[in-house]
Amino acid sequence: MASVQPIRAAHPEPVSLQSHAMDNLKFIRETMERAGSFTAVPGWGGVAMGLTALASALLASRQSTSRAWLETWLIEGSLAIALGVLFMWRKASAAGLPLWSSPARKFVFSFVPPLIAGAALTIVLWQAGLQAVIPGVWLMLYGTGVITGGAFSVPVVPVMGACFLAAGALATFAPAAWGDFWLGLGFGGLHILFGFVIARRYGG
Numbered sequence: 001m002a003s004v005q006p007i008r009a010a011h012p013e014p015v016s017l018q019s020h021a022m023d024n025l026k027f028i029r030e031t032m033e034r035a036g037s038f039t040a041v042p043g044w045g046g047v048a049m050g051l052t053a054l055a056s057a058l059l060a061s062r063q064s065t066s067r068a069w070l071e072t073w074l075i076e077g078s079l080a081i082a083l084g085v086l087f088m089w090r091k092a093s094a095a096g097l098p099l100w101s102s103p104a105r106k107f108v109f110s111f112v113p114p115l116i117a118g119a120a121l122t123i124v125l126w127q128a129g130l131q132a133v134i135p136g137v138w139l140m141l142y143g144t145g146v147i148t149g150g151a152f153s154v155p156v157v158p159v160m161g162a163c164f165l166a167a168g169a170l171a172t173f174a175p176a177a178w179g180d181f182w183l184g185l186g187f188g189g190l191h192i193l194f195g196f197v198i199a200r201r202y203g204g
Contacts, residue, residue, distance in 0.1 A: 041107075041153050043199025045087025049080045050191030057184030066131050073138075073183065080187070091204050103152050111149030114141040132176030139168030139186045154202050160194040 056076035063069040092098070118141035125134050143164030150157030164186055171182035 041157055041198055041202070042084065042087030042091050043195045043197070043202065043204055045084050045091075046191045046195025046198060048083050048087065048195075050188045050193075050195060052076060052079055052083070053187035053191060054184050054189075057180045057188060060183075061180040070126065070131070070134075076187075094204065106152040107149045110152065111145040114145035114148070117141055132179065133172065135179040135183050136168045136170075136172030136174075139164050139171055139182065141168075142187075143168055154198070156194060156197055156201070160190060163190050163194075 053076060056072055060069050060072040060076075063072060092104075098104075118138055121137055121141070122134060125131065125137065143161045143166075146161030146164060147158045148161075150159075150161050167182060167186040167190065171179065171186075174182060
């Protein structure tokens with residue numbers, strides 16, 4: 001005896017509305033992430049970096065040898081990097097954002113090369129006995145990195161970079177004895193000033 005077959009084929013289970021909506025939200029979020037700005041630049045981290053830089057400027061100015069002076073600032077640089085990464089991670093986590101997003105990668109890959117150039121030039125200038133030039137070079141290359149990285153961040157970041165660049169240019173032509181003043185003004189004062197602006201306008 002022949003079996004009875006349904007006239008219409010059975011339809012597969014429909015995709016739930018919630019699942020479809022979640023897929024759409026995921027797509028929108030990934031698209032915005034690729035096109036967006038890196039907003040995890042830490043304002044309070046900048047303030048902390050500025051305070052340690054001011055303390056280092058005071059400490060470095062009291063060193064009796066050039067080697068001790070350089071070591072003081074290299075320790076400060078390492079501490080500043082650690083503080084920046086820590087506060088960046090905290091800000092991204094608080095906002096529920098991935099730290100290593102597409103805008104973050106663009107920021108880092110634009111920001112880091114001038115710092116590598118600064119490290120190489122520091123060695124060359126030190127070996128050549130041109131320590132007096134180092135503060136201006138540090139400030140200018142750091143400012144360059146902030147400007148290029150800031151192209152993928154909030155608008156105030158490139159402005160901060162331009163201020164570092166200007167401070168470095170002035171330090172280059174200033175008397176050698178003023179090196180710690182310019183480093184304190186730049187890495188200390190500018191970080192604190194713009195750190196407060198970023199913290200107030202862009203959430204921490």
